[in-house]
Amino acid sequence: MHSLRDGSPLPHVGFGTYPLRGEDGVSAMVSALEAGYRYLDTAVNYENEVEVGQALRRSGLDRSEVMLASKIPGRAHARDEAVASIEASLQALDVDRLDVALVHWPNPSQGRYVEAFEALLECRERGLVRWVGTSNYTEAHLREVLAATGESPVLNQVECHPLFPQQEMLDVHRELGILTQAWSPLGKRQAQYDAPAVAEAAARTGATPAQVILRWHLDRGVMPLPKSGTPERQRANLDVLDLHLTEVEVAAITALGRPDGRLFGGDPETHEEM
Ligand SMILES: NC(=O)c1ccc[n+]([C@@H]2O[C@H](COP(=O)([O-])OP(=O)(O)OC[C@H]3O[C@@H](n4cnc5c(N)ncnc54)[C@H](OP(=O)(O)O)[C@@H]3O)[C@@H](O)[C@H]2O)c1
Numbered sequence: 001m002h003s004l005r006d007g008s009p010l011p012h013v014g015f016g017t018y019p020l021r022g023e024d025g026v027s028a029m030v031s032a033l034e035a036g037y038r039y040l041d042t043a044v045n046y047e048n049e050v051e052v053g054q055a056l057r058r059s060g061l062d063r064s065e066v067m068l069a070s071k072i073p074g075r076a077h078a079r080d081e082a083v084a085s086i087e088a089s090l091q092a093l094d095v096d097r098l099d100v101a102l103v104h105w106p107n108p109s110q111g112r113y114v115e116a117f118e119a120l121l122e123c124r125e126r127g128l129v130r131w132v133g134t135s136n137y138t139e140a141h142l143r144e145v146l147a148a149t150g151e152s153p154v155l156n157q158v159e160c161h162p163l164f165p166q167q168e169m170l171d172v173h174r175e176l177g178i179l180t181q182a183w184s185p186l187g188k189r190q191a192q193y194d195a196p197a198v199a200e201a202a203a204r205t206g207a208t209p210a211q212v213i214l215r216w217h218l219d220r221g222v223m224p225l226p227k228s229g230t231p232e233r234q235r236a237n238l239d240v241l242d243l244h245l246t247e248v249e250v251a252a253i254t255a256l257g258r259p260d261g262r263l264f265g266g267d268p269e270t271h272e273e274m
Pocket of ligand 1: 015016017018019041042104135136157158182183184185186187188189208210211225226227228229230233234236237
Protein backbone atom coordinates (compact mmCIF):
# COMPACT_ATOMS: atom_id res chain seq x y z
CA MET A 1 0.00 0.00 0.00
CA HIS A 2 2.78 2.45 0.93
CA SER A 3 6.39 2.26 -0.05
CA LEU A 4 9.52 4.16 0.78
CA ARG A 5 11.52 5.60 -2.09
CA ASP A 6 13.85 2.57 -2.06
CA GLY A 7 10.76 0.46 -2.81
CA SER A 8 10.45 -1.04 0.69
CA PRO A 9 6.81 -1.64 1.59
CA LEU A 10 5.16 -0.23 4.70
CA PRO A 11 1.80 -1.37 6.13
CA HIS A 12 -1.24 0.61 5.02
CA VAL A 13 -2.01 1.69 8.60
CA GLY A 14 0.43 1.95 11.51
CA PHE A 15 -0.36 1.93 15.22
CA GLY A 16 0.09 5.08 17.34
CA THR A 17 1.17 4.11 20.86
CA TYR A 18 0.84 7.41 22.73
CA PRO A 19 -0.26 7.53 25.58
CA LEU A 20 -0.36 3.77 26.18
CA ARG A 21 1.78 2.90 29.20
CA GLY A 22 2.11 0.35 31.98
CA GLU A 23 0.46 -3.04 32.00
CA ASP A 24 -2.70 -1.71 30.34
CA GLY A 25 -0.54 -0.20 27.65
CA VAL A 26 1.27 -3.47 26.99
CA SER A 27 -2.08 -5.30 26.76
CA ALA A 28 -3.42 -2.73 24.31
CA MET A 29 -0.31 -3.03 22.14
CA VAL A 30 -0.43 -6.82 22.23
CA SER A 31 -4.05 -6.71 21.11
CA ALA A 32 -3.06 -4.33 18.30
CA LEU A 33 -0.40 -6.79 17.14
CA GLU A 34 -2.94 -9.62 17.36
CA ALA A 35 -5.32 -7.53 15.27
CA GLY A 36 -2.65 -7.37 12.56
CA TYR A 37 -0.73 -4.11 13.07
CA ARG A 38 2.87 -4.49 11.99
CA TYR A 39 4.17 -0.94 12.52
CA LEU A 40 4.37 0.61 16.00
CA ASP A 41 5.04 4.33 16.38
CA THR A 42 6.67 5.35 19.66
CA ALA A 43 8.99 8.12 20.90
CA VAL A 44 11.35 8.77 23.80
CA ASN A 45 8.88 11.36 25.04
CA TYR A 46 5.99 8.87 25.09
CA GLU A 47 7.85 7.11 27.92
CA ASN A 48 6.58 3.74 26.70
CA GLU A 49 9.44 2.23 24.69
CA VAL A 50 9.90 -0.47 27.36
CA GLU A 51 6.22 -1.37 26.99
CA VAL A 52 6.50 -1.45 23.18
CA GLY A 53 9.36 -3.94 23.44
CA GLN A 54 7.45 -6.03 25.98
CA ALA A 55 4.37 -6.10 23.74
CA LEU A 56 6.44 -7.26 20.78
CA ARG A 57 7.91 -10.15 22.77
CA ARG A 58 4.58 -11.06 24.39
CA SER A 59 2.89 -11.18 20.98
CA GLY A 60 5.16 -14.05 19.96
CA LEU A 61 5.82 -12.35 16.62
CA ASP A 62 9.33 -12.40 15.26
CA ARG A 63 11.22 -9.11 15.45
CA SER A 64 11.48 -9.13 11.65
CA GLU A 65 7.69 -9.13 11.29
CA VAL A 66 7.08 -5.83 13.09
CA MET A 67 8.47 -2.42 12.22
CA LEU A 68 9.42 -0.18 15.14
CA ALA A 69 9.71 3.59 14.82
CA SER A 70 10.92 5.93 17.56
CA LYS A 71 11.78 9.62 17.82
CA ILE A 72 14.57 11.57 19.46
CA PRO A 73 13.36 14.43 21.68
CA GLY A 74 14.15 18.14 21.28
CA ARG A 75 16.65 18.04 24.15
CA ALA A 76 18.79 15.58 22.15
CA HIS A 77 19.46 17.45 18.90
CA ALA A 78 23.21 17.83 19.49
CA ARG A 79 25.02 15.10 17.55
CA ASP A 80 26.32 13.12 20.55
CA GLU A 81 23.03 13.46 22.42
CA ALA A 82 21.08 12.26 19.40
CA VAL A 83 23.26 9.18 19.01
CA ALA A 84 23.00 8.48 22.74
CA SER A 85 19.22 8.86 22.51
CA ILE A 86 19.03 6.21 19.79
CA GLU A 87 21.24 3.88 21.84
CA ALA A 88 18.95 4.39 24.84
CA SER A 89 15.86 3.68 22.70
CA LEU A 90 17.40 0.41 21.52
CA GLN A 91 18.10 -0.53 25.10
CA ALA A 92 14.57 0.37 26.28
CA LEU A 93 12.98 -1.53 23.40
CA ASP A 94 15.53 -4.32 23.85
CA VAL A 95 16.20 -4.62 20.11
CA ASP A 96 19.36 -4.32 18.00
CA ARG A 97 18.03 -1.91 15.44
CA LEU A 98 15.20 0.56 14.90
CA ASP A 99 13.37 0.36 11.60
CA VAL A 100 12.71 4.10 11.51
CA ALA A 101 14.36 6.81 13.62
CA LEU A 102 12.81 10.26 13.49
CA VAL A 103 13.59 13.70 14.83
CA HIS A 104 10.40 14.43 16.80
CA TRP A 105 10.15 18.23 16.40
CA PRO A 106 12.44 20.64 14.51
CA ASN A 107 12.48 23.28 17.32
CA PRO A 108 13.74 26.06 15.02
CA SER A 109 14.83 28.35 17.86
CA GLN A 110 17.50 25.78 18.78
CA GLY A 111 18.59 25.67 15.13
CA ARG A 112 19.92 22.09 15.31
CA TYR A 113 17.36 20.21 13.20
CA VAL A 114 19.95 19.56 10.46
CA GLU A 115 22.53 18.36 12.99
CA ALA A 116 19.95 16.01 14.56
CA PHE A 117 19.14 14.56 11.14
CA GLU A 118 22.87 14.10 10.40
CA ALA A 119 23.28 12.26 13.69
CA LEU A 120 20.52 9.84 12.67
CA LEU A 121 22.32 9.27 9.34
CA GLU A 122 25.38 8.40 11.40
CA CYS A 123 23.27 5.91 13.37
CA ARG A 124 22.19 4.40 10.07
CA GLU A 125 25.84 4.05 9.02
CA ARG A 126 26.49 2.21 12.28
CA GLY A 127 23.55 -0.13 11.62
CA LEU A 128 21.51 1.15 14.58
CA VAL A 129 18.60 2.28 12.41
CA ARG A 130 17.38 1.21 9.02
CA TRP A 131 15.72 4.41 7.78
CA VAL A 132 15.89 8.03 8.85
CA GLY A 133 12.78 10.15 9.06
CA THR A 134 11.58 13.41 10.51
CA SER A 135 8.45 14.66 12.20
CA ASN A 136 6.89 18.10 12.01
CA TYR A 137 9.55 19.40 9.58
CA THR A 138 8.30 22.22 7.37
CA GLU A 139 9.13 22.63 3.69
CA ALA A 140 12.00 24.99 4.59
CA HIS A 141 13.44 22.50 7.10
CA LEU A 142 13.25 19.66 4.58
CA ARG A 143 14.99 21.72 1.89
CA GLU A 144 17.75 22.73 4.32
CA VAL A 145 18.30 19.09 5.27
CA LEU A 146 18.46 18.10 1.61
CA ALA A 147 20.89 20.91 0.76
CA ALA A 148 23.17 20.04 3.69
CA THR A 149 23.17 16.24 3.42
CA GLY A 150 22.07 15.46 -0.13
CA GLU A 151 19.27 13.40 1.38
CA SER A 152 15.66 13.84 2.39
CA PRO A 153 14.05 11.87 5.20
CA VAL A 154 12.26 8.77 3.92
CA LEU A 155 9.13 9.96 5.68
CA ASN A 156 7.88 13.05 7.50
CA GLN A 157 5.23 12.54 10.17
CA VAL A 158 2.95 15.57 10.40
CA GLU A 159 -0.37 16.54 11.90
CA CYS A 160 -2.94 15.52 9.30
CA HIS A 161 -6.69 14.98 9.58
CA PRO A 162 -9.82 16.35 7.90
CA LEU A 163 -9.64 19.70 9.71
CA PHE A 164 -5.97 20.07 8.70
CA PRO A 165 -5.37 18.07 5.51
CA GLN A 166 -1.85 19.39 4.76
CA GLN A 167 -2.47 19.78 1.02
CA GLU A 168 0.72 21.81 0.46
CA MET A 169 2.95 19.50 2.49
CA LEU A 170 1.67 16.51 0.56
CA ASP A 171 2.85 18.19 -2.65
CA VAL A 172 6.26 19.00 -1.12
CA HIS A 173 6.66 15.43 0.12
CA ARG A 174 5.73 14.03 -3.29
CA GLU A 175 8.31 16.27 -4.98
CA LEU A 176 11.05 15.20 -2.55
CA GLY A 177 10.18 11.48 -2.49
CA ILE A 178 9.04 11.57 1.14
CA LEU A 179 6.20 9.41 2.47
CA THR A 180 3.65 11.38 4.52
CA GLN A 181 2.65 9.88 7.85
CA ALA A 182 -0.35 11.37 9.66
CA TRP A 183 -0.38 11.96 13.40
CA SER A 184 -3.77 12.37 15.08
CA PRO A 185 -5.17 10.96 11.81
CA LEU A 186 -8.72 10.72 13.16
CA GLY A 187 -8.59 14.25 14.54
CA LYS A 188 -8.59 13.04 18.13
CA ARG A 189 -11.05 15.08 20.22
CA GLN A 190 -12.11 17.10 17.19
CA ALA A 191 -12.81 14.09 14.97
CA GLN A 192 -15.22 15.10 12.22
CA TYR A 193 -17.38 11.97 12.49
CA ASP A 194 -20.62 13.98 12.21
CA ALA A 195 -19.54 16.23 9.36
CA PRO A 196 -21.82 15.54 6.37
CA ALA A 197 -18.87 14.74 4.09
CA VAL A 198 -17.81 11.94 6.44
CA ALA A 199 -21.21 10.78 7.69
CA GLU A 200 -22.68 10.54 4.18
CA ALA A 201 -19.77 8.45 2.89
CA ALA A 202 -20.14 6.22 5.96
CA ALA A 203 -23.88 5.82 5.35
CA ARG A 204 -23.35 5.01 1.66
CA THR A 205 -20.64 2.41 2.27
CA GLY A 206 -21.77 0.95 5.59
CA ALA A 207 -18.35 1.76 7.09
CA THR A 208 -17.86 3.69 10.32
CA PRO A 209 -16.93 7.38 10.13
CA ALA A 210 -13.46 6.55 11.51
CA GLN A 211 -12.95 4.02 8.73
CA VAL A 212 -14.00 6.61 6.15
CA ILE A 213 -11.40 9.04 7.49
CA LEU A 214 -8.66 6.40 7.47
CA ARG A 215 -9.56 5.42 3.91
CA TRP A 216 -9.43 9.10 2.95
CA HIS A 217 -5.80 9.15 4.15
CA LEU A 218 -4.94 6.10 2.04
CA ASP A 219 -6.57 7.59 -1.04
CA ARG A 220 -4.31 10.65 -0.61
CA GLY A 221 -1.21 8.46 -0.32
CA VAL A 222 -0.86 9.11 3.42
CA MET A 223 0.01 6.48 6.05
CA PRO A 224 -2.20 7.07 9.11
CA LEU A 225 -1.12 6.14 12.65
CA PRO A 226 -4.38 5.89 14.62
CA LYS A 227 -4.20 5.11 18.33
CA SER A 228 -6.84 3.04 20.04
CA GLY A 229 -6.77 1.20 23.32
CA THR A 230 -9.92 -0.71 22.34
CA PRO A 231 -9.46 -4.05 20.52
CA GLU A 232 -12.65 -3.63 18.49
CA ARG A 233 -11.64 -0.18 17.25
CA GLN A 234 -8.09 -1.38 16.60
CA ARG A 235 -9.46 -4.04 14.27
CA ALA A 236 -11.90 -1.68 12.57
CA ASN A 237 -9.18 0.92 11.99
CA LEU A 238 -7.09 -1.66 10.15
CA ASP A 239 -9.99 -3.01 8.12
CA VAL A 240 -10.21 -0.32 5.44
CA LEU A 241 -8.71 -1.94 2.37
CA ASP A 242 -12.05 -3.11 0.97
CA LEU A 243 -13.64 0.29 1.48
CA HIS A 244 -13.89 2.46 -1.63
CA LEU A 245 -14.58 6.18 -1.62
CA THR A 246 -15.38 8.18 -4.72
CA GLU A 247 -13.15 11.05 -5.81
CA VAL A 248 -15.99 13.40 -4.91
CA GLU A 249 -16.17 11.97 -1.39
CA VAL A 250 -12.40 12.29 -0.94
CA ALA A 251 -12.50 15.89 -2.15
CA ALA A 252 -15.44 16.73 0.13
CA ILE A 253 -13.53 15.46 3.19
CA THR A 254 -10.42 17.41 2.17
CA ALA A 255 -12.65 20.49 1.88
CA LEU A 256 -13.35 20.27 5.64
CA GLY A 257 -9.84 21.64 6.15
CA ARG A 258 -9.39 25.05 7.75
CA PRO A 259 -6.29 27.23 8.04
CA ASP A 260 -6.80 27.21 11.83
CA GLY A 261 -7.64 23.52 11.92
CA ARG A 262 -4.65 22.37 13.98
CA LEU A 263 -5.74 20.57 17.15
CA PHE A 264 -3.60 22.44 19.69
CA GLY A 265 -1.63 25.10 17.84
CA GLY A 266 1.19 22.70 17.01
CA ASP A 267 2.69 24.89 14.28
CA PRO A 268 6.30 23.65 14.06
CA GLU A 269 7.52 27.19 13.31
CA THR A 270 6.50 28.20 16.82
CA HIS A 271 5.58 25.10 18.83
CA GLU A 272 8.62 23.39 20.31
CA GLU A 273 8.93 20.26 22.40
CA MET A 274 11.94 19.25 24.42
N1 LIG B 1 4.90 13.23 15.81
C1 LIG B 1 4.14 13.93 16.64
O1 LIG B 1 4.44 15.07 16.96
C2 LIG B 1 2.88 13.30 17.14
C3 LIG B 1 1.95 14.09 17.83
C4 LIG B 1 0.77 13.47 18.26
C5 LIG B 1 0.56 12.11 18.02
N2 LIG B 1 1.51 11.37 17.35
C6 LIG B 1 1.29 9.94 17.04
O2 LIG B 1 0.04 9.78 16.42
C7 LIG B 1 -0.71 8.78 17.10
C8 LIG B 1 -2.19 9.01 16.99
O3 LIG B 1 -2.53 10.31 17.37
P1 LIG B 1 -3.63 10.66 18.47
O4 LIG B 1 -3.73 9.58 19.45
O5 LIG B 1 -3.30 12.02 18.94
O6 LIG B 1 -4.96 10.82 17.62
P2 LIG B 1 -5.99 9.86 16.86
O7 LIG B 1 -5.36 8.55 16.56
O8 LIG B 1 -6.52 10.68 15.76
O9 LIG B 1 -7.16 9.69 17.90
C9 LIG B 1 -7.07 8.84 18.99
C10 LIG B 1 -8.40 8.92 19.74
O10 LIG B 1 -9.45 8.42 18.89
C11 LIG B 1 -10.13 7.36 19.54
N3 LIG B 1 -10.44 6.36 18.50
C12 LIG B 1 -9.58 5.51 17.89
N4 LIG B 1 -10.20 4.76 16.99
C13 LIG B 1 -11.52 5.13 17.00
C14 LIG B 1 -12.66 4.72 16.30
N5 LIG B 1 -12.59 3.75 15.38
N6 LIG B 1 -13.86 5.32 16.57
C15 LIG B 1 -13.92 6.30 17.50
N7 LIG B 1 -12.86 6.74 18.21
C16 LIG B 1 -11.67 6.16 17.96
C17 LIG B 1 -9.17 6.83 20.59
O11 LIG B 1 -9.90 6.34 21.69
P3 LIG B 1 -9.75 4.81 22.23
O12 LIG B 1 -8.29 4.60 22.52
O13 LIG B 1 -10.61 4.79 23.43
O14 LIG B 1 -10.25 3.92 21.12
C18 LIG B 1 -8.42 8.09 21.00
O15 LIG B 1 -9.15 8.84 21.95
C19 LIG B 1 -0.17 8.85 18.53
O16 LIG B 1 -0.46 7.68 19.26
C20 LIG B 1 1.30 9.04 18.26
O17 LIG B 1 1.89 7.79 17.95
C21 LIG B 1 2.65 11.96 16.92
